Amino acid sequence: MSSEITDILRASAREFISKSVPSGENGLEKSGITAELRKKLADQGFLNIALSPEAGGAGLEIEPYIAVLEEFSRVEPSIAMEIMLINSVAGKLLGHFEDGMEMLRKTASGEKSFIVSVPGEYVKNSVHSKEATLSGDVPVAVGGSPEYLIMNEPAGRTLLVRSGISFRKFQKPLGFRALSWGKVEIKDGQYEKVGDRSLENIFLSGINLEVSAIALGIAEGAIEKTIEYTKVRKVFNTSLKDFGPVASAMSRMKTEIELLRTAITSESVHENQEMIRHKSLELALNASRAAVQYHGGYGYFEAFGIEKLYRDSMTMKMMFGGLKQDLILHKKIYGSESGFL
Amino acid sequence: MDFKFSEELNQFREKVRKFGQKEFTPERARKFDLEEKYPDELRKLAYQQGLVDYSDPWKVMISIEELCSIDPGLGISVTIPYFGAEVILLFGSDMLKEKYLSRVNSGEAIMGLAVTEPSGGSDVAGSTTRAEKKGDKYVVSGSKMFISNGNIADFLVTLVRTSEGDGKRHHGLSVLVIDTGSTGFNANKLTGKLGVRATTTAEISMQNVEVPAENLVGEEGKGFYYIMTFFNISRIFVAAQGIGIAQGAYNRALELVKKRGESFSGKEEVQFILAEMATKIKATRLVTYEAASYLFNFEPDPAITSMAKQMAGETAVFVAEKALELAGIEAVDGDLERIFRDAKILEIWEGTSEIEKLVISRNLLKGGKA
Numbered sequence: 001m002s003s004e005i006t007d008i009l010r011a012s013a014r015e016f017i018s019k020s021v022p023s024g025e026n027g028l029e030k031s032g033i034t035a036e037l038r039k040k041l042a043d044q045g046f047l048n049i050a051l052s053p054e055a056g057g058a059g060l061e062i063e064p065y066i067a068v069l070e071e072f073s074r075v076e077p078s079i080a081m082e083i084m085l086i087n088s089v090a091g092k093l094l095g096h097f098e099d100g101m102e103m104l105r106k107t108a109s110g111e112k113s114f115i116v117s118v119p120g121e122y123v124k125n126s127v128h129s130k131e132a133t134l135s136g137d138v139p140v141a142v143g144g145s146p147e148y149l150i151m152n153e154p155a156g157r158t159l160l161v162r163s164g165i166s167f168r169k170f171q172k173p174l175g176f177r178a179l180s181w182g183k184v185e186i187k188d189g190q191y192e193k194v195g196d197r198s199l200e201n202i203f204l205s206g207i208n209l210e211v212s213a214i215a216l217g218i219a220e221g222a223i224e225k226t227i228e229y230t231k232v233r234k235v236f237n238t239s240l241k242d243f244g245p246v247a248s249a250m251s252r253m254k255t256e257i258e259l260l261r262t263a264i265t266s267e268s269v270h271e272n273q274e275m276i277r278h279k280s281l282e283l284a285l286n287a288s289r290a291a292v293q294y295h296g297g298y299g300y301f302e303a304f305g306i307e308k309l310y311r312d313s314m315t316m317k318m319m320f321g322g323l324k325q326d327l328i329l330h331k332k333i334y335g336s337e338s339g340f341l
Numbered sequence: 342m343d344f345k346f347s348e349e350l351n352q353f354r355e356k357v358r359k360f361g362q363k364e365f366t367p368e369r370a371r372k373f374d375l376e377e378k379y380p381d382e383l384r385k386l387a388y389q390q391g392l393v394d395y396s397d398p399w400k401v402m403i404s405i406e407e408l409c410s411i412d413p414g415l416g417i418s419v420t421i422p423y424f425g426a427e428v429i430l431l432f433g434s435d436m437l438k439e440k441y442l443s444r445v446n447s448g449e450a451i452m453g454l455a456v457t458e459p460s461g462g463s464d465v466a467g468s469t470t471r472a473e474k475k476g477d478k479y480v481v482s483g484s485k486m487f488i489s490n491g492n493i494a495d496f497l498v499t500l501v502r503t504s505e506g507d508g509k510r511h512h513g514l515s516v517l518v519i520d521t522g523s524t525g526f527n528a529n530k531l532t533g534k535l536g537v538r539a540t541t542t543a544e545i546s547m548q549n550v551e552v553p554a555e556n557l558v559g560e561e562g563k564g565f566y567y568i569m570t571f572f573n574i575s576r577i578f579v580a581a582q583g584i585g586i587a588q589g590a591y592n593r594a595l596e597l598v599k600k601r602g603e604s605f606s607g608k609e610e611v612q613f614i615l616a617e618m619a620t621k622i623k624a625t626r627l628v629t630y631e632a633a634s635y636l637f638n639f640e641p642d643p644a645i646t647s648m649a650k651q652m653a654g655e656t657a658v659f660v661a662e663k664a665l666e667l668a669g670i671e672a673v674d675g676d677l678e679r680i681f682r683d684a685k686i687l688e689i690w691e692g693t694s695e696i697e698k699l700v701i702s703r704n705l706l707k708g709g710k711a
Contacts, residue, residue, distance in 0.1 A: 118670045120669045120670045120671065121669065122601055122605070122669055122671065123669065123670060123671055139671055140670050140671055140673060170673070170674040171375060172375055172674075173673045173674045173678070174665075174672075174673045174674070174678040174681070174682075175673070181673060181674065234460070234461075235461055235463050235464045235467070236463075236464050236466075236467065237467070243695075245695065245698075246695075285662070289658070289685070292535070292685055292689075293688060293689065293693070293694070296463070296689055296693060297457070297486065297487040297689060297690075299689075300534055300535050300536075300685065300686060300689060301531065301533050301534055301535070302533030302534075302535075303533055307535040307685075310535070310685070311535070311682070314662065314665060314681060315670075315673060317665075317666060318665055318666065318668070318669055318670045318672065318673065319670050319673075321666065322666070322669055323608065323610060323611070326610065339610070340608075341608070341609055
């Protein structure tokens with residue numbers, strides 16, 4: 001059962017998308033999330049939705065927060081990802097010291113923006129520090145503008161780098177193209193350690209429900225558009241929906257989506273979060289792949305906004321899936337370390 | 342049963358591979374993908390070096406496979422200028438062969454096939470582009486959609502409706518060779534494809550385009566059969582694209598797994614993924630070669646051809662996705678993500694996987710072999 005506040009926020013997110021997010025020709029992918037849009041998101045309370053009041057946020061509970069992530073992901077997953085990076089990554093790391101809190105406040109109000117290094121088992125951030133400065137390379141970072149960087153260093157510390165950042169942007173990354181992706185070169189950057197929590201740990205197990213909500217939103221967006229399309233598209237003088245395999249595939253995926261939604265809004269959500277994350281990532285990829293397929297040639301073109309969901313869901317799997325993630329799930333299922341050979 | 346290619350074909354494969362490795366550099370592949378630009382210079386170069394040899398279908402298959410494994414967008418681009426030629430070869434007059442195919446054979450011209458329409462991708466019999474006979478010419482009006490080479494081709498082998506055909510939708514269709522320079526012919530390049538962005542795709546509109554009556558391929562009213570016959574040929578070459586794409590993704594994934602060392606390659610989960618990828622590629626290659634050997638011996642089997650095409654599409658997508666999963670987030674930019682984007686079209690063009698399944702099952706129900 002969703003609360004009244006959740007319902008209101010869902011409706012507000014939908015209204016925001018229809019009024020402020022460019023549609024057609026793949027929506028935001030061409031312009032990216034601009035400073036203006038970021039400001040609007042902040043003004044509407046989305047950018048800081050789950051941050052504490054001290055950080056300028058509304059301090060909302062997880063349920064309305066992930067509902068907002070899900071709503072944005074149905075149409076523009078990049079916005080949901082940006083909201084998550086601010087609230088669940090920067091929010092968990094920067095709120096523990098005064099300067100960090102100030103930075104968080106400015107970020108949540110849209111005045112400042114940041115990038116974060118994406119941890120991965122085989123992503124090697126090669127940096128070396130001397131006294132108060134740091135130099136080196138970060139192979140993959142994502143976020144808004146590179147005004148500051150949150151990164152994990154090989155030793156396990158999570159650092160905030162405020163200066164000396166040179167960001168070489170990828171021209172056309174696979175997914176979440178409205179965000180900035182690129183490599184970072186740091187030269188004599190001023191840095192400080194932020195909290196005790198590692199960035200890798202946050203990506204692996206600290207944002208399960210947020211990741212699940214984004215993946216679920218992508219699956220929903222893909223399948224809803226496809227259900228509508230198969231009602232109106234005719235082949236052999238017959239609506240696509242009237243063909244058994246098409247209707248079966250859509251019905252099966254819609255059922256899986258609804259079951260996942262039930263799981264993600266249930267009281268036992270925290271207990272099952274690893275499983276929900278695993279299933280959501282898988283479903284997003286399957287649903288968006290099917291959506292491209294049933295849209296045929298049209299689905300293969302950016303203008304329909306379908307192929308983007310396929311790229312984004314694959315990126316989600318690369319970013320939030322993987323062998324380490326599998327081990328967490330195995331441990332959850334078996335109750336002890338399993339499947340490591 | 343002999344699973345070995347001749348020494349000549351093995352040497353040809355090696356030659357194509359070397360060409361691809363030299364010319365299809367990651368930088369070049371990336372540039373053409375980003376700019377959505379057709380690599381005409383590479384097409385000419387491949388032709389000059391004898392890598393696209395239309396006189397030997399096995400060589401065409403090998404070229405497609407090898408070049409697509411290096412880069413699918415560039416590989417398809419340089420092997421596609423002859424697309425639709427079999428319709429003229431099998432059913433066209435000597436005049437059409439001489440006037441049109443000889444120019445493609447000499448590398449001078451590019452051709453294409455215009456069948457799909459905006460309202461019906463898979464529904465070939467539902468074609469509505471009209472051709473009305475007036476004296477010694479046809480006057481053609483209508484639209485075609487997602488036409489490969491549409492905006493660069495010198496001529497298109499085009500499916501048109503010449504009559505209502507005794508109430509049966511697939512009757513009354515004919516094939517015309519239409520010069521793209523004709524008055525009333527307009528090709529609009531479509532941009533923003535998910536993948537194979539070096540290839541070019543267009544939307545065609547024809548408004549009272551006059552076509553000489555002698556440009557009719559075969560007989561009036563037989564167009565549907567000609568196109569279906571063509572698909573039974575072209576699907577084998579499309580399956581070769583799928584094998585190439587899958588092989589390219591697999592090669593890169595294997596390299597990456599080895600590079601990461603024992604801590605990664607020693608994990609059984611990783612080993613199982615590699616094994617599944619390799620097994621699917623091998624199985625797809627075998628069924629495709631089987632279908633090709635029937636076809637090239639003039640005994641085509643539509644069910645096996647469609648099995649090859651369907652399997653190749655699924656294998657390309659499966660292997661590309663698994664390769665990205667193994668690679669992880671660092672592959673968000675680079676060769677593998679491009680191959681992933683390229684792979685999906687294999688399940689859509691030249692008959693979607695759903696159409697292939699219908700062809701397979703209908704043939705099996707009529708007594709075809711599995």
